[in-house]
Amino acid sequence: MLLRVEDLVVRFGGLTAVDHMALAVQEGEIIGLIGPNGAGKSTLLNAVSRLVPAEGHVTLHRRDRDPVDLLTVPPWTVVRHGVARTFQHPQLAPDLTVAANMGLGLFARSRTSWLAAGLRLPSVRAEERRVQEDVVRTAEFLGVAQWLDQLPGSLPYGIQKLVELGRAILAHPVLLLLDEPAAGLNSAEKAVMQRLLLEVRQAYGLSMIVVDHDMEFIFGLSDRIYAMNFGTLLASGTPDAIRGNAAVQEAYLGQEDDR
Numbered sequence: 001m002l003l004r005v006e007d008l009v010v011r012f013g014g015l016t017a018v019d020h021m022a023l024a025v026q027e028g029e030i031i032g033l034i035g036p037n038g039a040g041k042s043t044l045l046n047a048v049s050r051l052v053p054a055e056g057h058v059t060l061h062r063r064d065r066d067p068v069d070l071l072t073v074p075p076w077t078v079v080r081h082g083v084a085r086t087f088q089h090p091q092l093a094p095d096l097t098v099a100a101n102m103g104l105g106l107f108a109r110s111r112t113s114w115l116a117a118g119l120r121l122p123s124v125r126a127e128e129r130r131v132q133e134d135v136v137r138t139a140e141f142l143g144v145a146q147w148l149d150q151l152p153g154s155l156p157y158g159i160q161k162l163v164e165l166g167r168a169i170l171a172h173p174v175l176l177l178l179d180e181p182a183a184g185l186n187s188a189e190k191a192v193m194q195r196l197l198l199e200v201r202q203a204y205g206l207s208m209i210v211v212d213h214d215m216e217f218i219f220g221l222s223d224r225i226y227a228m229n230f231g232t233l234l235a236s237g238t239p240d241a242i243r244g245n246a247a248v249q250e251a252y253l254g255q256e257d258d259r
């Protein structure tokens, strides 16, 4: 068991966007999270990454550390505990190069003090070199190395999504939360994204929760799937079980035309 979400509730005024949700992620697992528009998928990821206030328990069980309820730690330490994410629309700093944007992920792990950094001690220069190497290695892995010196705004959407994925990977997380990694991509780019995510899991030994509306993408990627509707759990199981689930099919009726 890597992550256990229990009794998770997120309210926005009178609206309960996540309503006593529960889910579990095993080590190395890719979990698909599906559901119609407004089901609460992004809000669940936002709650786990502490971008919105939530009640309940989100317990991270890392092999190398004591279990911790992420809802009880300072929000800005979540990434240091090992949870990194991407957003439904890539959130990159427009005035930083691709390399600098990806390098931001490493801040999550930096041990350099401001004093050491200010004095540019040899240890700091060594760390900067390590960061650079780590960024280049990750960029090559994701196939974006040729754009490292460019600003993200000028790049195709699919490349921006890979850069954001790179930034998340560079935080060296144990769990990646990916909000619609395939949205806005053409079918060739979706195939690349799907293959890369499977390779990332393999190479970095991490787990993922992946939200997406593209069923072919999510079913081909996930070990298990959770389906949400109106903030609650509709069904969970293997891709085959979810594909044949009547409640899930019902929830998607009339939705197909939106996509």
Ligand SMILES: Nc1ncnc2c1ncn2[C@@H]1O[C@H](COP(=O)(O)OP(=O)(O)OP(=O)(O)O)[C@@H](O)[C@H]1O
Binding pocket: 012, 015, 017, 035, 036, 037, 038, 039, 040, 041, 042, 043, 044, 088
């Ligand atoms: N910051 C917010 N303030 C108020 N309401 C919000 C906020 N964020 C989300 N909501 C509402 O919570 C509900 C769940 O939204 P959420 O974005 O989690 O859905 P989703 O499953 O990610 O949908 P989609 O597939 O369209 O991205 C919706 O009714 C939405 O309008």
Ligand SMILES: [Mg+2]
Binding pocket: 041, 042, 043, 088, 179
């Ligand atoms: Mg969403």
